[in-house]
Amino acid sequence: QNKIPNGDRVRNPCDNTIWNGVGHWNSKGAGLLNSFGEDFRTIGIHQWNSELCKHDSDGDGVSNGAELGDPNCLWTPSNNHQLASPTGHPG
Structure with missing residues (x-):
């Protein structure tokens, strides 16, 4: 959970x-x-890296970063970059 942005806040879509x-x-x-x-x-x-952030793993037209609250791909596990709330589930 601590290796991706908002890893502890992603919601089950169901x-x-x-x-x-x-x-x-x-x-x-x-x-x-x-x-x-x-x-x-x-x-x-x-x-987590820029390529994974920009990728759309689930093919819904929204990048992994956008779904996890890091649309600009600035988050790393070692910084305190302000994240938006997650908007979806990337997988």
Whole structure:
């Protein structure tokens, strides 16, 4: 959760609860990776970066960064860049 922007605030699109395992099909994490999890592993190489931020893992026309509240791709785990609220689920 601390490796992506708002990783602890992403909502389940079905019931609006917190989706703790953002990169997994299981909302609690672990198990099979969803499209964002696969991209986090391959594009991001297990870290948030500009390419992963600008990518649209779930193909809904909205970048991962925009969905996670980092539309300008400025967030890193080590800075305190102000984030918007997440607007969707990237995977």
